[in-house]
Amino acid sequence: MRTYLVTGGAGFIGSNYINYMFKKYDNEIRIINVDVLTYAGNLENLRDVEDRDNYTFIRADICDRDAINKIFEENDIDRVVHFAAESHVDRSIVNPEVFVQTNVLGTATMLNAAKKAWELPDGSFKEGKKFLHVSTDEVYGSLDDDPNAYFYETTPYAPHSPYSASKASSDMLVKAYMDTYKFPANITNCSNNYGPYQFPEKLIPLHIHNALAGKELPVYGDGKNVRDWLYVEDHAKAIDMVQEKGRLFETYNVGGHNEKQNIEIVKIIIDTLKEELDDSDPRKANLSYDLIKYISDRKGHDRRYAIAPDKIKAEIGWEPETMFAEGIKKTIKWYLNNTEWMEHVTSGDYEKYYEKMYSNR
Numbered sequence: 001m002r003t004y005l006v007t008g009g010a011g012f013i014g015s016n017y018i019n020y021m022f023k024k025y026d027n028e029i030r031i032i033n034v035d036v037l038t039y040a041g042n043l044e045n046l047r048d049v050e051d052r053d054n055y056t057f058i059r060a061d062i063c064d065r066d067a068i069n070k071i072f073e074e075n076d077i078d079r080v081v082h083f084a085a086e087s088h089v090d091r092s093i094v095n096p097e098v099f100v101q102t103n104v105l106g107t108a109t110m111l112n113a114a115k116k117a118w119e120l121p122d123g124s125f126k127e128g129k130k131f132l133h134v135s136t137d138e139v140y141g142s143l144d145d146d147p148n149a150y151f152y153e154t155t156p157y158a159p160h161s162p163y164s165a166s167k168a169s170s171d172m173l174v175k176a177y178m179d180t181y182k183f184p185a186n187i188t189n190c191s192n193n194y195g196p197y198q199f200p201e202k203l204i205p206l207h208i209h210n211a212l213a214g215k216e217l218p219v220y221g222d223g224k225n226v227r228d229w230l231y232v233e234d235h236a237k238a239i240d241m242v243q244e245k246g247r248l249f250e251t252y253n254v255g256g257h258n259e260k261q262n263i264e265i266v267k268i269i270i271d272t273l274k275e276e277l278d279d280s281d282p283r284k285a286n287l288s289y290d291l292i293k294y295i296s297d298r299k300g301h302d303r304r305y306a307i308a309p310d311k312i313k314a315e316i317g318w319e320p321e322t323m324f325a326e327g328i329k330k331t332i333k334w335y336l337n338n339t340e341w342m343e344h345v346t347s348g349d350y351e352k353y354y355e356k357m358y359s360n361r
């Protein structure tokens with residue numbers, strides 16, 4: 001049975017990936033989820049799989065060399081899928097250091113541990129071992145409003161935020177291991193994900209949460225920044241397909257071909273919530289575009305991201321499957337049906353974070 005070590009599996013994309021993998025492979029695989037459980041890690045995301053005999057959770061920091069080496073020593077790991085990271089751009093602007101720590105040094109620790117476990121005395125690697133580093137399109141910097149400009153795998157790196165700089169650094173480390181040691185790895189650079197279990201600091205879940213509470217919907221700058229939105233399960237599938245069918249040492253860009261201005265997204269959220277809520281639901285009365293509040297822009301705000309997923313389509317046959325109209329409906333229904341999940345993550349410290357980040361803008 002193939003054994004996967006998934007880092008950051010209690011976060012948004014990691015938990016969707018684990019849920020997807022068990023739906024697809026059931027008892028054919030084993031997954032060890034290594035997560036330190038920062039504010040963004042939530043084991044409630046894994047309730048559907050936590051009792052499986054072929055699933056193990058280990059609470060550990062990816063920067064803890066001894067803990068990570070021990071996991072490799074005690075388990076014959078075949079695949080690593082490395083999600084664990086600090087992932088929120090706004091937090092990176094306020095507190096960059098932890099991004100360097102986790103995203104750069106943590107990735108170095110993971111690479112070293114896998115190399116140590118998988119390397120043979122002649123410097124080659126055991127058959128079939130693979131490391132997938134999950135990265136972002138933000139490493140490529142920002143595109144202007146020209147609708148024909150896209151990020152390709154060959155686009156030079158030009159990160160702007162401390163978050164994207166730390167992800168670019170971690171990508172470079174993975175590339176260095178591939179070039180220097182022929183370390184068996186791939187990198188995927190993906191656009192903005194949305195779907196269930198996303199922490200409500202990111203645009204879509206934050207605005208769903210605020211709209212339902214009748215709170216203001218903060219829009220940065222002119223609201224015309226563009227992101228390329230991908231349903232999270234399509235990303236999970238892409239990661240699996242890259243490990244199954246991709247060429248080792250290659251980078252694959254993953255994107256939704258679904259560019260939208262932020263203000264469009266906010267209006268779609270309001271409109272969809274209105275459609276989904278019963279007239280008798282008191283939360284419906286608050287829903288209107290009047291909730292939208294333009295606030296000061298994010299520092300260094302990238303204007304536009306857009307991925308051309310041509311390579312992954314041509315080589316692997318992956319394409320985004322979930323149309324945005326369908327995906328956003330599914331997502332909103334999920335948040336409406338999981339209010340308890342939202343209450344748990346928004347209580348306590350998160351409310352203090354919200355006050356701190358938004359009160360003076």
Ligand code: NAD
Binds near residue numbers: 034102
């Ligand atoms: P997330 O913030 O929801 O989850 C991150 C997870 O990593 C959490 O469970 C957290 O507890 C864990 N973690 C953080 N520091 C850790 C440490 N030191 N040791 C062990 N675990 C730690 O993030 P996400 O949105 O699910 O993103 C996952 C990955 O995908 C990240 O590498 C991110 O850069 C990348 N990515 C995200 C998006 C997106 O739209 N969210 C798009 C492209 C790429």
Ligand code: DAU
Binds near residue numbers: 192
């Ligand atoms: O592109 C991939 C990246 O997408 C990932 O690498 C990151 O981990 C992920 O967080 C996401 O980064 P963004 O900065 O694009 O996502 P965020 O949801 O924070 O913001 C999306 C856009 O919406 C961005 O232009 C900023 C804007 N925004 C965001 C928030 C939270 C607002 O206008 N108001 C808000 O309240």
